[in-house]
Amino acid sequence: MEKKYPMFTEEHELLRQAVSEFVEKEVTPYVEEWEEKEEYDAAAFRKMGELGFLGLRVPEEYGGGGTDYWSVVVLFEEMIKGGSSGFLTAIGVHTEVAIPAIMHYGTEEQKQKYLVSAVKGESLGALAVTEPEAGSDVASMLTSAVEDGDSYIINGNKIFISNGARADWVIVAAKTDKEGGYNGITEFIVDTDTPGFEVSRKLEKVGLHSCDTAELFFTDMRVPKENMLGGYNKGFFQIMENFQPERLLVAIGSYGGAEIALQAAIGYAKERVQFGKPISRHQHNAFKIAELATKIEASKELTFRAADMYNRGVECMKEVMMAKYYASDIANEVTYEAMQLMGGYGYMMEYPIQRAWRDMRVMTIVAGTNEIMKLIISRNLGL
Ligand SMILES: Cc1cc2nc3c(=O)[nH]c(=O)nc-3n(C[C@H](O)[C@H](O)[C@H](O)COP(=O)(O)OP(=O)(O)OC[C@H]3O[C@@H](n4cnc5c(N)ncnc54)[C@H](O)[C@@H]3O)c2cc1C
Structure with a gap:
């Protein structure tokens, strides 16, 4: 059978498996501890460097993987499954914000000094x-x-x-x-x-x-x-250009976070019985879940379209902004509704949905607020 997403090759799937194993062993077991002490362990960052995850798109001459943008999509799709958007953000700021700036604008000396150690996990940007x-x-x-x-x-x-x-x-x-x-x-x-x-x-x-x-x-x-x-005096324009990978990262983290939240809500809704049947069988809830699943699919497709354009070097500022704004809005809707479906239990700290709801809240604010996304999209439309 044909694959749903043909851009993910055999190599991408091998990477997916490697990241998934890393997340299972080195992230998921420690998330509660990291959230509590408000920082991840530096060992996890260094390990990502050793495994080659920090420089997937960086040219091989600087120690990177020299791969395409779909590898980055795979990396963050798997990382969000670890349950810590905070750790994903810390790594993402390093690999999708700091590293690309040096990669694109750095001199040879700067690349040797900062890029090489950043890719190895020996310095954080x-x-x-x-x-x-x-x-x-x-x-x-x-x-x-x-x-x-x-x-x-x-x-x-x-x-x-x-x-x-x-x-x-x-x-x-x-x-x-x-x-x-x-x-x-x-x-x-x-x-x-x-x-x-x-x-x-x-x-x-x-x-x-x-x-x-x-x-x-x-x-x-x-x-x-x-x-x-x-x-x-070119800093402003460099910052604007470098927003592309940062906003794509927010979009990936948003649809990924929304997918996990919805899965948790579906699992809960199938188990929780009220008025003699699982709450998923009350049509309002089933329809709500169907709507949310559709919106997640739409944000994923919009993100993939922008990612594809970015990967091919096509001008995609507007599409990246659309993906960032839409996916982060939907992630907020999904985590809000997922908590609602879980009732009082959803509001308790012992259920992870509260973290997803808190973590997704900021996605409409970071990397340029969604209002700024709409402002620039509207200007692009000639308004
Ligand atoms: C967790 C977190 C991590 C961050 N990480 C970084 C980082 O690593 N590096 C970094 O440099 N920054 C970082 N930021 C900053 C982030 O980019 C800014 O918060 C964001 O750009 C908004 O700026 P502001 O908070 O000053 O809000 P303001 O610009 O004051 O905006 C306040 C409100 O007014 C709205 N608004 C502003 N102008 C307009 C307009 N023209 N039309 C309509 N509405 C408008 C905004 O959309 C928003 O709703 C981070 C922020 C957070 C919360």
């Missing part, structure tokens, strides 16, 4: 763009980088930075031309042991507990010129 006063409006950021001899002196403050408390290096976006707006931002790779780099606090979140989120301060932080990433 992060991206710091958001500031307390500059979220959706990236160009209004205040962090400044001022040229001084063979360095830039960076001063400022970043907030909500995933991996920020544990990263070995952070890509920091700063204003190199105060009046330049979109054309005045430059990115720098900053080693986190640079004097003047400070993690001021680890933020407490509603969900994604296995992933740390930090507020950072930079005080007279001297960064060598050779650590400039990409073009001078």
Whole structure:
């Protein structure tokens, strides 16, 4: 029989099996502990490096797998099954946000220094763009980088930075031309042991507990010129371009998280008997489940379409935004309804649906809010 998804080859299936085994052994048993202490074990990250999972798309000359984007889809489809969107986020920020930025914009020296160790699981990366006063409006950021001899002196403050408390290096976006707006931002790779780099606090979140989120301060932080990433005053455009893999990651995590939540709800609804029959046999619930399953299928298809375009190097900004916004909206609807189907039990901490509901909530906010997705989609439609 023909396969439902022909893009997944034999090699992808072997990768799926390897990731699935890793998740079963090295993630699932530890999720409760990681969520409790609000960070995953570094050993799991290093193991992913050893297994080659951190650089699937990175060219082989830098220690990566040199594979296509479908391998990334496989990786995160399997990782979400471990039950920790927080761990998936921490790894995803490293592999789909920090690594691609170095891969696309880094100099040869930067790739040798940062990319090679990142792929091996020997260094952890992060991206710091958001500031307390500059979220959706990236160009209004205040962090400044001022040229001084063979360095830039960076001063400022970043907030909500995933991996920020544990990263070995952070890509920091700063204003190199105060009046330049979109054309005045430059990115720098900053080693986190640079004097003047400070993690001021680890933020407490509603969900994604296995992933740390930090507020950072930079005080007279001297960064060598050779650590400039990409073009001078080109940072804004690099950030926008690099949003593609980050938004695809959110879309994959969203339909994957929704699938698991719905499966849990279906299992529960078939067992739970009220008014003399399983609650799944009350037509309202059966129809609700059918609707949710259809919406998940639609978000998966939309994501696969965007992933296919991205994989083939086709311009796909609009399609990626549509997938991110739709899949994350649906993941929120599904986790909300799955909890509703489980009644009072669903609201109890001992049932994992509460974590899925908390974790999926942020998917409409991260990687650009869904309102910003709609704003740019509408502009793309000529509005
Ligand atoms: C868990 C988590 C992890 C994160 N990780 C990172 C990270 O690693 N690196 C990083 O740099 N950032 C990170 N962020 C920041 C994230 O990208 C921002 O939170 C997001 O871009 C929104 O910015 P904001 O929170 O300042 O909200 P604001 O921009 O203040 O928006 C507030 C509300 O106003 C709406 N709004 C804003 N402008 C418009 C408009 N023009 N039209 C209509 N509505 C609008 C928004 O949609 C939102 O609903 C993270 C955030 C969270 C919560």
